[in-house]
Amino acid sequence: MSVLDIHDLKVEFPGRKSTFVAVEGVNLSLEAGKILGVVGESGAGKSTVGNAVIGLLQEPGRVAEGEIFLHGKRIDNLTAKQMRILRGRKIGMIFQDPLTSLDPLQTVESQLVETIRTHLPLSSKEARARAIELIDSVGIPDSEERIKQYPHQFSGGMRQRVVIALALCAEPELIIADEPTTALDVSIQAQILELMKELCEKRNVAMLVITHDMGVIADITDHVAVMYQGKLVEYGETTQVLGTPQHPYTQSLISAVPRPDVRIDRFPSVDYIEKAGTPTKHIDISTHWLGKARNDVKITGPLLQIKDLEMQFETHGSIFPSQRRYFKAVKKVSFDIEEGETFGLVGESGSGKSTIARLVTGLYHPSGGSILFAGQELTSLKDRREVLAMRRQMQMIFQDPFSSLNARMRVRDIIAEPIKFHKLASSNTEVRQIVADLLDHVGLGAASGEKFPHEFSGGQRQRISIARALATRPRFLICDEPTSALDVSIQAQILNLLKDLQEELGLTMLFISHDLAVIRQMCNRIGVMRNGELCEVAGCDALYETPQHDYTQQLLSLMPSMELLSRANIQELEAGR
Known part of the structure; x- marks a missing residue:
């Protein structure tokens, strides 16, 4: 029975x-x-x-x-x-x-x-x-x-x-x-x-x-x-x-x-799923806001250079320095990101991935080491105008789109806020046009700007977050677990959208995730982190096919088996598109 x-x-x-x-x-x-x-x-x-x-x-x-x-x-x-x-x-x-x-x-x-x-x-x-x-x-x-x-x-x-x-x-x-x-x-x-x-x-x-x-x-x-x-x-x-x-x-x-x-x-774009959701719209952006030429500083070498980066948090305070206790979240980490590439950071929770993202964006001040962006040492910036100018070139997409959006603001105002803050438009009419362009480009449509975040699904809210991140026409995009809370089909749509944006806008991306399969599909090179240390950096295929570090080998061995999934079926679906 x-x-x-x-x-x-x-x-x-x-x-x-x-x-x-x-x-x-x-x-x-x-x-x-x-x-x-x-x-x-x-x-x-x-x-x-x-x-x-x-x-x-x-x-x-x-x-x-x-x-x-x-x-x-x-x-x-x-x-x-x-x-x-x-x-x-x-x-x-x-x-x-x-x-x-x-x-x-x-x-x-x-x-x-x-x-x-x-x-x-x-x-x-x-x-x-x-x-x-x-x-x-x-x-x-x-x-x-x-x-x-x-x-x-x-x-x-x-x-x-x-x-x-x-x-x-x-x-x-x-x-x-x-x-x-x-x-x-x-x-x-x-x-x-x-x-x-x-x-x-x-x-x-x-x-x-x-x-x-x-x-x-x-x-x-x-x-x-x-x-x-x-x-x-x-x-x-x-x-x-x-x-x-x-x-x-x-x-x-x-x-x-x-x-x-x-x-x-x-x-693959699967009509059976996407007909019930929001299809990814491909729009020619050459005459719109995103297609305008950015005043990017021309550089030779990597866009982002991180050298011997350290970050420690005080776990036990005291007026006596000798009695203070610290936790080292990032330990002597060094890597470069070339312009136009997607660099992945993978590792378990607590490995220091998100801490590095916050250090790069200036949300944390490092305990040691250096961060160079477009040849400029970020840790040495003191003037507020210089800091804002640098931050405008960097934007972040967070894991939970709902908590990163103001629930009391309409979507049009959420996206318009960074444009107004950085004074990137000459009039309210231009701001409205920019917001409409951005919403169209991420596949939501200009009319969705009248709604509030709670009126959207998880995947649609992540599209709003992407539109807001693009509002300042950034050069560098940090994606911190951007799809971990999404269903597999919505995840595929968002990842396709990010790939399209990178190609069209020449974006450089730092992609952070603990999902090894997603990292492989999105990144050119990958860094593996454990306990605040960078264990290994390698090209995407090299890392998955011939991992060098013991920890990388262990992580790859723990991935859920996909042997039961029919590869022939997937190839057939791809061929039919």
């Missing part, structure tokens, strides 16, 4: 004027010890299915039709009290962001013990012993000491292990993992995925993994269900679905996945 059976599931969200159908006609089955992946873009209904199973649909959402069975017993018609007993005891949940699913005011021990005693008839001493055993089983060392700590004292990967331990407290029969590795680096992701596979094998637990990461699907799942606009479009064994996909949407998803094993000039 299957652990989980879903029959003709339909989930509705009634509104004042209409009813939104989030999921319709979904049929799934999951056996003990197996992992079922549910994949699709944001809004496809993946998480809604998981929330319906565990009884956490947000009001006024409801299961309008269909049935959900756990070990043959129907659970979608249980009362709220009955569902609370079932939740945790029979069904565990692993959420995307471990920090928000843990209580910051309670130790890990108190949270685990409370959960264990809620579901199992154990004394405090017995519950604590089980908590220590769980912490140890998910791979956290020194479990007896670390269990006494608070969530903020753990790294992101360790917090996710704590959440997995919480999900296992009452030995559930089914675990639902909703985007469990999205925020994790490749090395931590590999550890968590391996842990999840072991749990299913050793404890015979059934696991429903909800994700938009095809690499995760290829790595750990036995079966995969592909969802699109609330409906199940393809379902079967992972080897079959990824190797020989039948539905055009599945083929579209696979073709949009960045390839770690081969570099392509451009991601």
